[in-house]
Amino acid sequence: MRTFLIIWLGQLVSTFGSRMTSFAIQIWAWELTGQATALALVGFFSTLPSILVMFFAGMIIDRWNRKWLLIIGDAVAALSTLTILCLFLTHQLQLWQIYLLGAIAGIFVEIQTLAHSASISLLVPKSQYGRASSLNASIHYGAIIIAPALAGALYAKIGLAGIAMIDLIAFGIALVTVLPVQIPQLALSQNDHETAATIWHRLVFGFRYIVARPGLRAIVVVPVLVSSRFRRRCLCPADSGAHRK
Numbered sequence: 001m002r003t004f005l006i007i008w009l010g011q012l013v014s015t016f017g018s019r020m021t022s023f024a025i026q027i028w029a030w031e032l033t034g035q036a037t038a039l040a041l042v043g044f045f046s047t048l049p050s051i052l053v054m055f056f057a058g059m060i061i062d063r064w065n066r067k068w069l070l071i072i073g074d075a076v077a078a079l080s081t082l083t084i085l086c087l088f089l090t091h092q093l094q095l096w097q098i099y100l101l102g103a104i105a106g107i108f109v110e111i112q113t114l115a116h117s118a119s120i121s122l123l124v125p126k127s128q129y130g131r132a133s134s135l136n137a138s139i140h141y142g143a144i145i146i147a148p149a150l151a152g153a154l155y156a157k158i159g160l161a162g163i164a165m166i167d168l169i170a171f172g173i174a175l176v177t178v179l180p181v182q183i184p185q186l187a188l189s190q191n192d193h194e195t196a197a198t199i200w201h202r203l204v205f206g207f208r209y210i211v212a213r214p215g216l217r218a219i220v221v222v223p224v225l226v227s228s229r230f231r232r233r234c235l236c237p238a239d240s241g242a243h244r245k
Contacts, residue, residue: 003181004123004132007070010177011116012139014074017170018109019147020154021081022046024163025098027155028088038095046102050110057114058206066115067183071175073112078171080105085164113140122184 022042029038061069080101087093117136124132151163158165210216 001124001128001132003183004120005135006177006181007116007119007123007183008135008139010174011070012142013170014077014174015139015143016147016150017167018077018081019143020151020163021084021167022102023148023151024155024160025084025102027152028160029095029098032095041095042098042102045099046106048106049103050106053107053110054114057111058118060111061115061118065183065185066119067178067181069115070112070178070183073108073115074171074174074178076108077105077112078168081164081167081171085161085168088160088164119183 026039026042029042030036032038083101084093084098087097120129120132120136154163154166
């Protein structure tokens with residue numbers, strides 16, 4: 001559990017920083033345009049690429065070093081935040097840049113998140129699976145609930161630039177926690193290496209496997225519906241304000 005908790009702490013801080021920046025960017029987009037459409041598109045462009053890459057993420061995670069996937073995910077997200085900060089400070093930040101950077105970062109963050117989740121069974125004993133899974137879930141849901149509140153409270157005082165700086169510090173903490181630890185890699189059989197190129201067949205098999213099992217369908221569908229409902233509720237105040245105006 002010690003190695004897992006070290007990684008978990010770094011990912012917790014990093015995820016909170018990313019969520020705070022994402023919420024601050026949405027506030028900035030609302031202040032810039034006064035339109036709920038711009039607000040929604042920020043989330044759309046950062047989410048859609050991550051959904052598409054999920055079809056291939058499992059094969060990537062099984063064949064690449066998971067420690068380096070975590071590091072690369074943090075590095076790309078940090079570079080995206082740094083670029084936004086530089087553009088904002090030079091008064092050159094535009095919405096299309098937010099959309100593009102969000103899409104790029106979303107791909108790597110999704111792979112990073114799945115690599116972290118998939119490493120649980122390799123880092124902790126079976127007796128600790130429940131505890132580790134609960135802690136892992138707390139990163140996602142805790143950040144969704146708490147990070148926007150923190151960003152909203154700080155935005156009026158330090159603005160987008162200040163929150164982006166906090167995010168960069170959070171990325172540094174995550175990097176420091178990941179670098180010294182070792183994450184075991186899943187051993188692949190010879191057959192796995194021989195069939196690695198048949199991506200389409202693996203995707204079809206995965207879909208059929210999930211569709212044929214109601215329990216797995218529920219595990220996949222329910223979190224998506226809950227997350228979508230929560231995001232829509234978060235956007236409702238802005239939509240209501242637009243109608244009142």
